[in-house]
Amino acid sequence: xxxxxxxxxxxxxxxASDQEVRWCPGCGDYAIIKGxxxxxxxxxxxxxxxxxxxxxxxxxxxxxxMASYGFHTIHGRAPALATGAKLxxxxxxxxxxxxxxxxxxxxxxxxxHAIRRNVDLNLLLFNNEIxxxxxGQYSPTSQLGTRSPSTPQGSVDAPLTALSLALGxxxxxxxxxxxxxxxxxPGVLKAAHAHKGASLVEIIQNCIVYNDGAxxxxxxxxxxxxxxxxxxxxxxxxxxxxxxxGLAKSDDGFGIQAVTIGENGVTEADIxxxxxxxxxxxxxxxxxxxxxxxxxxxxxxxxxxKAFDEAxxxxxxxxTEANPAGSLNDMLRKGRTWTVEEGA
Amino acid sequence: xxxxxxxxxxxxxxxxxxxxxxxxxDSGDGMQLTGTQFTQSTALMGNDLATFxxxxxxxxxxxxxxxxxxxxxxxxxSFDIQTPGDDPDVLVAMNPAALKVHLxxxxxxxxxxxxxxxxxxRNIARAGYxxxxxxxxxxxxxxxxxxxxxKLTNAAVADCDVTSKEATRxxxxxxxxxxxxxxxxxRQPTIDWVNQRFGKxxxxxxxxxxxxxxxxxxxxxxxxxxxxxxYIVPRAKVVPGTYRAITGTEAAxxxxxxxxxxxxxxxxxxxxxxxxxxxxxxxxxxxKPYGVTTFQAEDxxxxxxxxxxxxxxxxxxxxxxxxxxIALKTEAIGLALVTELPLVIVNVQRGGxxxxxxxxxxxxxxFQAVWGRNADTPLPVVAxxxxxxxxxxxxxxxxxxxKYMTPVIFxxxxxxxxxxxxxxxxxxxxxxxxPVEFRTDPEGFHPYLRDxxxxxxxxxxxxxxxxxxxxxxxxxxxxxxxxxxxxxxxHRMTKVRAAKIDGIANDIPAQAVATGEESGKLAVVGWGSxxxxxxxxxxxxxxxxxxxxxxxxxxxWPFPANLEELLSKFDRIIVxxxxxxxxxxxxxxxxxxxxxxITQITGQPFKVSTLEREIRSRVEG
Numbered sequence: 001x002x003x004x005x006x007x008x009x010x011x012x013x014x015x016a017s018d019q020e021v022r023w024c025p026g027c028g029d030y031a032i033i034k035g036x037x038x039x040x041x042x043x044x045x046x047x048x049x050x051x052x053x054x055x056x057x058x059x060x061x062x063x064x065x066m067a068s069y070g071f072h073t074i075h076g077r078a079p080a081l082a083t084g085a086k087l088x089x090x091x092x093x094x095x096x097x098x099x100x101x102x103x104x105x106x107x108x109x110x111x112x113h114a115i116r117r118n119v120d121l122n123l124l125l126f127n128n129e130i131x132x133x134x135x136g137q138y139s140p141t142s143q144l145g146t147r148s149p150s151t152p153q154g155s156v157d158a159p160l161t162a163l164s165l166a167l168g169x170x171x172x173x174x175x176x177x178x179x180x181x182x183x184x185x186p187g188v189l190k191a192a193h194a195h196k197g198a199s200l201v202e203i204i205q206n207c208i209v210y211n212d213g214a215x216x217x218x219x220x221x222x223x224x225x226x227x228x229x230x231x232x233x234x235x236x237x238x239x240x241x242x243x244x245x246g247l248a249k250s251d252d253g254f255g256i257q258a259v260t261i262g263e264n265g266v267t268e269a270d271i272x273x274x275x276x277x278x279x280x281x282x283x284x285x286x287x288x289x290x291x292x293x294x295x296x297x298x299x300x301x302x303x304x305x306k307a308f309d310e311a312x313x314x315x316x317x318x319x320t321e322a323n324p325a326g327s328l329n330d331m332l333r334k335g336r337t338w339t340v341e342e343g344a
Numbered sequence: 345x346x347x348x349x350x351x352x353x354x355x356x357x358x359x360x361x362x363x364x365x366x367x368x369x370d371s372g373d374g375m376q377l378t379g380t381q382f383t384q385s386t387a388l389m390g391n392d393l394a395t396f397x398x399x400x401x402x403x404x405x406x407x408x409x410x411x412x413x414x415x416x417x418x419x420x421x422s423f424d425i426q427t428p429g430d431d432p433d434v435l436v437a438m439n440p441a442a443l444k445v446h447l448x449x450x451x452x453x454x455x456x457x458x459x460x461x462x463x464x465x466r467n468i469a470r471a472g473y474x475x476x477x478x479x480x481x482x483x484x485x486x487x488x489x490x491x492x493x494x495k496l497t498n499a500a501v502a503d504c505d506v507t508s509k510e511a512t513r514x515x516x517x518x519x520x521x522x523x524x525x526x527x528x529x530x531r532q533p534t535i536d537w538v539n540q541r542f543g544k545x546x547x548x549x550x551x552x553x554x555x556x557x558x559x560x561x562x563x564x565x566x567x568x569x570x571x572x573x574x575y576i577v578p579r580a581k582v583v584p585g586t587y588r589a590i591t592g593t594e595a596a597x598x599x600x601x602x603x604x605x606x607x608x609x610x611x612x613x614x615x616x617x618x619x620x621x622x623x624x625x626x627x628x629x630x631x632k633p634y635g636v637t638t639f640q641a642e643d644x645x646x647x648x649x650x651x652x653x654x655x656x657x658x659x660x661x662x663x664x665x666x667x668x669x670i671a672l673k674t675e676a677i678g679l680a681l682v683t684e685l686p687l688v689i690v691n692v693q694r695g696g697x698x699x700x701x702x703x704x705x706x707x708x709x710x711f712q713a714v715w716g717r718n719a720d721t722p723l724p725v726v727a728x729x730x731x732x733x734x735x736x737x738x739x740x741x742x743x744x745x746x747k748y749m750t751p752v753i754f755x756x757x758x759x760x761x762x763x764x765x766x767x768x769x770x771x772x773x774x775x776x777x778x779p780v781e782f783r784t785d786p787e788g789f790h791p792y793l794r795d796x797x798x799x800x801x802x803x804x805x806x807x808x809x810x811x812x813x814x815x816x817x818x819x820x821x822x823x824x825x826x827x828x829x830x831x832x833x834x835h836r837m838t839k840v841r842a843a844k845i846d847g848i849a850n851d852i853p854a855q856a857v858a859t860g861e862e863s864g865k866l867a868v869v870g871w872g873s874x875x876x877x878x879x880x881x882x883x884x885x886x887x888x889x890x891x892x893x894x895x896x897x898x899x900x901w902p903f904p905a906n907l908e909e910l911l912s913k914f915d916r917i918i919v920x921x922x923x924x925x926x927x928x929x930x931x932x933x934x935x936x937x938x939x940x941x942i943t944q945i946t947g948q949p950f951k952v953s954t955l956e957r958e959i960r961s962r963v964e965g
Contacts (some may be wrong), residue, residue, distance in 0.1 A: 017814070019826065048809045053653075056817075064814050065825060069806040071656055072816025073649070074679050081648035084653025084661065085806070087637055088612055092657060092806050110649075113642040154726065312639075316632055325633035328602050328772035336533065337588040338388050 010044055017067045023058060028179030028205035032126065033065060035185035036095075042186060043193060050074040053082040055107055057099035058133050059126035059205075079114035082121050085268035086309045092233055093193075095122040100141045102132050104162060108140075114181020115169045116309040118197040122189075125200060128207040129214050136210035148210075163286035163300060166200045167279065173197065174286065175299045178204035178219050184230060184297060192301050218295045229294040231285065233276040233302070236268070239294050246271035247285075247293075255307045256284050258293050276302040357528060357576040362421030364429030364521065367516075367554065368446045369459075371414040372404050374516035380415025380764070381520055381537060385529040386420045387589040387766050390579025393420040394876065396428035397762045401619070401702045408462075408470040410441045423579040426876030428763065430951040434526075436519055438493070439461060440471035447477075452485045455572060457522070459515065461494035487571045491562075493518055500558030502872050504551035513553035513641040528576045531556055542681030556947025585768045592731035592760035595767065596690065597627040599738025601634045602772055603688075604660045606739065607746045608779040612654035613662045614647040616669060619702040620758040621692040624664045644672035648689070652676060655685045656815070658805035660742060660790040663689040666758075667709045668698065677751050678709075681721050681814045681841070684792075684801045686745035686752075688738075693872075695947045704947025705759035707872050708923035713753040714901045714930060720838050722845040724748070725901040727755040729875035732767040734760060737898060739775060740852075746780050747851075748844055751801040755900065757922075758855065760873045760950050786810030791825040798851075799844035848902050855904040860886050860893030863913035866963050869939065871897040871927050874920055874950055881955035890963045897927070908935045916962060918942055920955055 015037045040050070050068035054060035056075035063070025073081050082096045096114075103125050104112045114121060116141045130148070131137040136149040141162065145154040163174045173195040175188045185203070192199035204215050219226035229239035229247070237247035240260075248270040250257045259266045275281060282301035288294065325331070365382070369375045376397055386393050396417040405412025419429030434455045437443040439462035450456060460478065468476050477483060478490060497518040501511045504836040519536075524531050535553055542549035563574075604611040613636065615625040637659070641647035644665055651661030661680075663673060670691045680687040693709045695701025709716075713725045724744045728737040734756060768859040783789060783804040791813040793802045804811040813825060821828035822836050858875075859882045870878040875896050882894040895910065897903065911917060911931070917939040919928040925941035932939055942958050944950055 026868050046809075047812050048807055051806045063816070066814075067812060069812050070814035070816075071653075071683075072814065072818065073652075074675055074817055076643060077649045077676065080641065080649035081653035081656070082656075083641075083646070084612065084614055084639070084650030085657040086653075087639060087650070088610075088654035088657035088659040089805075089807060109642055110646055113646065312637065316637060320633040323633050325635070328605055328634075331631070331634060332598055332769050332772060333586065333588075333600065335588065336384065336388070337586050338390070340390065340584045342580055342584045 010027065010041055010047070012041040015047070015067050017065055019064050021063065021065050024209050026208040027058070028128065028330050029059060029062070029126065031179040031182065032185070032203055032205060035182055036189065038182075039186040039189040039193070043190060045093050047090065051085065051092050051094050052097060053078040053085070053094065054097040055102040056133070057102045057131070058207075059097050059099040060102065062097040076102050077110060077172075078102070079107065079110040079119075079123065083114055083117070083119045086119055086121060087312055090120070090126070090309045090313060094120075095124060097124050097126065100127045100129060100162070101139045102127065104160060104165070105140045112165070112169045115166050115171045115198045115200060116254070118170070118172055118305055120196050120307040120309050121198055122192050123200045124196060125202045126205045127162060127202050128205045128211055129159070130207050130209050130211035132210055155209070161287055162202045163200070164283060166300060167286055171198065171200055171301065172303055172305050173199040173299070174202075174282065174301045175200070176202045176204070176295075176297050178215065179206060180219065181297070189298060191302065195302060195304060196310070197304055199339070204218045218290050227290055227294050228297050231274045231296055231298040231300060233274055233299065235274055236271045237274050238271055245294070248272060258262065276300070279303065349646050355576075356572045359422060360575050360577050362419065362425065362429075363434070363527065363577055364417065364419045364432045365434045365436065365527075366415055366417040366432035366446060367436045367451070367519070368415040368442035369516070370407050370441070371400055371412045372407065373404065373414070373438045375414045375416050375438070377416060378516045378520045381534045382523060382529065383418055383530070383589060383764050384533045384537070386418065387587070388533055389529060390582070391420040391577055392423065392425050392580040392582065393418060393764070393766060394425055395419075395764045396759065398948070399703055405522060408439060408441055410445050410471055412728045413442050413445045415446060416440070416847070420577055422580050422813050424580060424582075426465065426880050427949065427952055437525065438515070438519065440468045440473060440477065443477060444471040444473060444791055447482075450486060453487070455487045455489065456483060457489045457491065457519070459493035459519070460490045461492050461945060465868045487569055489572060491522075491712070496558060496562060497555050499783050501551040501554045501949060505547040506551045510548060511551060514551050517552045517555040518559035521556040521561075522563045524556070525560045525563035526572075526575060528574065531560060545757040582766075583768060587766045587768055588768045589761060589764050590731055591764050592728065592756055593623040593627055593762070594737045595732055595734035596728070596754070596756060596761075597624055597631065599735040600628070600662060601631055601636060601689065601743065601922045602735070602775060603739040603742025604635065605777055606777045607660060607742055608777070609658070609660040610637065611662060612648035612651060612659040613638045613664065614641050614654070615664045616641050616644045616647045617881045618644075618666045618669045620694055620761050621664045621669070621690065622665045622759060624690060624692065644669040645676060648673040648676040648687075652680045652685060652687055655680070655687055656683075656806070658807075660686060660688070660746065662688045662690070664692070664951055664960050666692050666694045666702075667696045667700075667712065670709065670712060671716075677723070678717050678719065678721055679817050680751040681717075681723055682817055682819075684749040686749055688741045688745050688752050690754045690756060692761045693755060700867070701947045702760065705757045705873065705949065706922050706945065706947060707757060707874070708926065708945070709755065710871075710900065710923065710926040710930065713755055720842065722901070724845060724848055725753045725755060726898055726901070728760055729896055729898065731760055731763050731765050731871065733875075733898075735770070735845055740898075743778050744848060747778060747800060748798055748848060749803060749864070750845065751757075755872060757873050782808065783811060784808055790823075791815060792820055792822065794840070799840060799847060846902055849905045852899045852904055855895065855897065855907045857910070858894040859883050859897045861891070862893070862910070864891035864893055865914065865957065866892045866918065867895050867911060867914035868892060868955070868959060869895045869897065869911070869917055869919045869927070869931065870921075871900055874922060877950040877952050878920060879957055880952045881959055884952075884956055885959050885963070890960070892959055892963055900927075900930075903934065911935060911937055916940070918958065918962065920944070920958065921948060922950065
């Protein structure tokens, strides 16, 4: 078929600002910003309605490279600022760019509550499992034993899994992709944008200077098909270079296991179908780790509920309609007053 | 409801010019409610008044303990008064602990009304008495009215279909009825309030009203001890107008709403509960129809950040807290300052440091407000003098925030927030509007373009076509608004941020003298809630012909342009403060003046007599 596509008013490059990008050469952020530009162009979001908030870190420079409105705030607090802006003007299309230290360490509280409240924000979590801007300290997502300037003998505290934390906090939308996966990223971002409420997208990102190759074990072209799984709603959870691996119920029936079709009596009928509204399944997918499991990518959970900003404005409207405001003088004179007469 | 003040007759009552009553009891005894109702009646009777609620941090401390005692003092008079009074003429003590804590403040010859039913051996011991104070002679210097209030209350509500526990809980209304008779207060406002409050529980409403009436009837019938009479406090001669009783919290809330309206903006409050600031959140959330959005954030930091986000998006961002919460907000205030967004920060100060004395008042966050941020971060600071003054100060805070595109700190304190006074309701139309004009013209725009006069940057909000720009905490280029690490540019930006704030000195009223001459031997310089006590103390000294003046500073930073010259016209300067000497140091640093500090850090407001003594010792003899 040869359908002529209409000329788009805004091209991906129109979403880029004129500022020189200052990430390290080879940084995964370059790929991510490209993916975001492409997504926005596909969505044709007017530049003036678009706002990018960020905290502090390498990822947080993102707004400066966007031609939209942008606010580079303080470490960890971007979701809180974005919440205020969204409540103040629900028409704004708000995206929040956070790093793993930003969103899960210093700003963990705000990330949790933005998700819990279900504020209509697109939360992009760039996870490189390291502190880049402060020169390489381990982060709350760094693998156990990570050697860094602050953990020369290796870290001894367990990392957290961002999407599991989000689901635990009541997230209605969680997704995962990685920087160079440009085939998948725009689709995931569009789904996040379409979801009304807090949408958390974890974007695994390679830090070429302080944590290079941290995700090679499953993002490298040679292994990505075997060591990750891209999930799609309503489709079987199949993966592998030969599409012969899949996720099935565990033998005890309470969990899932990675299986190979044709081995140990496993058939295609044993493979689970992805249901993005199934929270239990989403929690199991979010928590899958190498080498036992493939890393889950795509939209793991998408089950909308009323957005916070919508509920707040609904209540404001109801209260205002039931008790319309008078003048300022009416406000000051409401309740018990008394009058002292002239010459009294 | 407007009520005209009825003309009063003495009717055999002894006329008094002023009375100070202190209600004291267990934190669960309803003393704050009793005091508030007495205040309402008193306001409606046309007296001038001032109140001082003084309660513990614990919501329900163990019953009968001294640390669980809650008190409410009211001073009302037939003349203009400014403080809740130094010492109570009458103490109503609902239990031994209340007596133990408060008796020391009652002067010899003062009246003590006691609920003897609460004076069980156990309660007496619990209060820390070794002997029964009713029997050991410790009350010999006072007029004692000992009444079995529990028993009389229970009898009064016997027909009201309430449990015995509910019956006993009406005892505060019995005591209120007694006081209403003694001071000729109208019970109707209280009856109206009870009916409204307990509309859905008619038996509880009936019991409270029965108790109130019984206390009143008791006082009318029984023979009171000699020295106690029925009194009347003639109404004060006040300026004609419409009045209401207000607390500083209400006045601040209305002022903030009024300020936002005058700016043409909607108000957004991001707040996190903290004593004694929470009441502002409660008050504002009930003003939603006036263009108010309130957001209870997950913490103090999120509260201020959400307010900055709201300002960024074109509302007036507001956050409220007390000292410890303001400390948490500090980094974000720096962000609002460097991105030059309007933001009002209300600090209802309390005793510190750290958790300190959460329910007690103090003025010890002045340094924090003026200087308490990293880097060179000047911002305007305003402070209210009285509960009613919170209205005007709040409007002023909003005006400065939007006109100068800056965070503004508005200092109130626990005393102002909770204290009530009659307030002549102003005409809101008299307040000059100061409408905000958002930038819409893309021609020549950059986000840090400044108004030549105010040095405020132009305000363009997201949603405006053609004005897309990026703000942030990194230093910006003076000429383009882009990120800049240039050293000369940083020097220039730091200077222009300071100049913008300094320039406000010329856009605020000149410092006036509150009482006394424009020059003389002694200037008593105050700020914040010490206004009433200082003013009354100075007033008494001026009456006696002493060369003393009271200067009260609302614009704490920057100071009014004439303040230095004004201070130079006095031989001596003293600065009474409810802290360990903060304003005194700001004045000394700013003007190289030999100002002397008078401090009181007890969590209680100054007494007029204390200040009068300090003043006289410096100008007499």
